Amino acid sequence: MSQTDWTKSLDRRGLMRRSGLALAGLAFAPFAGCEARSTAIRRGDASTEPLAIPQLRMGQVEDGVRVFRLPISPGQKEFALGVSSPTIGIEAPYLGPTLEMRRGERVRFEVDNELAEGATVHWHGFELPATADGGPHQLIQPGERWSPSFEVRQRASLYWYHSHMHRRTGPQVYAGLAAAIYVRDDEEDRLGLPSDYGVDDIPLIVQDRVIDGSGRLIYPIGMHAQMMGVRGDEIFVNGTPNAVFEAKTGQLRLRILNGSNARFYSFSLEGGEPMQLIASDGGLLDRSHSVRSIALAPGERAQVIVDLSEGYPLRLIASSPDMGMMGRRSGGMMGGGMMARRNDQGESGQPFRVLDIRPSGSTRAQSLPSQLAALAPLDPSQAVRTRRFTLDMGMMGSGMSINAAAMDMDVINERIPVGQWEIWEIANASMMAHPFHIHNVQFRVIDRDGRPPPPLETGFKDTVIVNPREQVRLLLRFEEHTDPDWPYMYHCHILEHEDAGMMGQFVVVKG
Incomplete structure (x- = not known):
């Protein structure tokens, strides 16, 4: 499909939505549709590609404000050798640069939409004014520029920015x-952790994609994809298949983002070697935890330190539960068993290969500090109110809802006093x-069905897994940025569920 054909296709789909001809809640994509099964091209285990490290952008400081200029534009990427697929990128054909900023400084973004359709850019994990949030209400029309500005209040960590367009988040992030x-x-900074970007401090944006028999990227739009979310059978890390990283240091800091639309992962090293878990969504934990695996749902992040001082190659792998039925009760999948990757026929197979790490020497690893961050103890007695949110899907995924209501752009579901x-x-x-x-x-997890949270959930979080028939309690406070008119969102981060209505809106108001 040429770029012109793609643009025409988008225009036709937009007309269908406006005319009420599209299925309710179904997000159409800038790719040919298919059901969630594919005849993907398989890459042999011997085939590897150097891990792509996204460009690092620190912006330009202008009048005391750090300014980032971010054009969103259509692109082309080869997901299979010699076969190009239409994509969306930020200052790149696919994905975008890593933005670096410091806590306490003011930032401004100049986001130019060069697509043939509207788009949004949400700053995931940030505390900021509602008008700068980048949710579905901050639509950037084709040819327009959006210039939000805010103070960076976040603790040091890995965050991300992505589309949050109403009913189009799934296909735009996938693209x-x-x-x-x-x-x-x-x-x-004072802790001396690995922090040399691209050398010993590596971002890993892990995504699964469906590649058809011709090598083209496909976004499934069938009922199965709508109900379960879009799940591919090929793994790409920073857009790289079968990625390999040549390490030159004795330890490596991996910042892992589950950037998939719907697939859950349990990350581990193939030989069972321990990793040192140091941070969750919102920053450092109180101390490091030696772990054998880390379970992440879409939108979640974790940071680990991997010891390479022995000079042995390592392989980061990811097992995936069937149909997203994940639990943390045993530190892995539901029932304590690790479900492996399944092929197109649903037969049990091997875990996904995520990243091969090849040390080039035997540099000695640094010991980690005994304390990483000073986290205040949880005190639920501070809460003056309890709110309950019930997630449901209806029959066969036909009724995505929170508290029995589907997302309505004109309805404010909750009004929450500041502070x-x-x-x-x-x-x-x-x-x-x-x-x-x-x-x-950034909230704290109090408990899961009355049980204390696992290590990954002992720090600050902005996304949390809620297992089937489970209740998770969170302690939170919105500290500033009141606005009675412009809302924020809460939603399922399986993007197809969000697009189909499992989302609500709240405003933060003066008490």
Whole structure:
């Protein structure tokens, strides 16, 4: 499909939506549709490609404000050798640059939409004014520029920016409208952790994609994809298949982002070697935890330190649960068993290969500090109110909802006083796990069905897995940025569920 054909296709689909001819809640994509099964081209295990490291952008400081200029444009990428597919990128054909900023400084973005359709850019994990959030209300029309500005309030960590367009988030993120953000601060700098970008500090945006028999990228639009979310059978890291990284240091800091639309992963090293877990969505944990695997749902992040001092090559792999039925009760999948990758016929297979790490020497690894961050103990007694949110899917995924209501752009579901500690109870009435994301806050997990959270959930989070028939309690407070008219979102971060209505809106108001 040529770029002209793609643009015409988008225009036709937009006309169908406006005419009410499209299926309700179904996000059409800038690719030919197919059901969730593919005849993907398989790459042999011997084939590797150097890991692409996204360009690092620090912006330009103008009158004390750090300014980032980010054009969103159509592109072309070869997901299979010699076969190009239409994509979306930010300053690149696919994905975009890693943005680096510091806590406490003011930033401004000049986002130019060069697509033939509207787009949004959401700053995932940030506390910021609602008008700068980049949710579905901050639509950037083709040919327009959006210039949000805000103070960086976040602790040092890995965040990301991605499309959040109403009913189009799934296909736009799948096409490549997503990238990483590094926030740094003085507290973390003093710890001496690996922080040389692209050398010993590596972002890993992990995505699964469907590649058809001809080598083209496909976005499934059938009922299975709408109900379960789009799940591919090929893994790309920073857009790289079968990625390999040549390490030159004795330890490596991996910042892992599950950037997939719907697939859950459990990351581990193939030989069972331990990794040192140091951070979650919102920054450093109180101390490092030696772990054998890390479970991440779409939108979640984790940071680990990998020891390479022995000079042995390592392989990061990812097992994936069937149909997203993930639990953390055993540190892995539901029931404590690790479900491996399944092929197109649903037969049990091998885990996904994510990244081969090849040390070039035997440089000695640095020991980690005994304390990483000073985290205040959880005190749910501070909460003055409890709110309950129940996630449901209806029959065969036909009724995506929160508290029995589907997303309505004209309805404010919650009005929340600023500065007030609250407990949010997130209950899952469906038979599928859902990652629940809340805008404009970093929360703490109190418990899961009364049980204390695992290590990854002991720090600050903005996205949390809620297992089938489970209730997760969160402690949170919106500290500033009141606006009675412009809302923030809370939603399932399986993007097809969000697009189909599993999302609500809230405003932060003066008490």
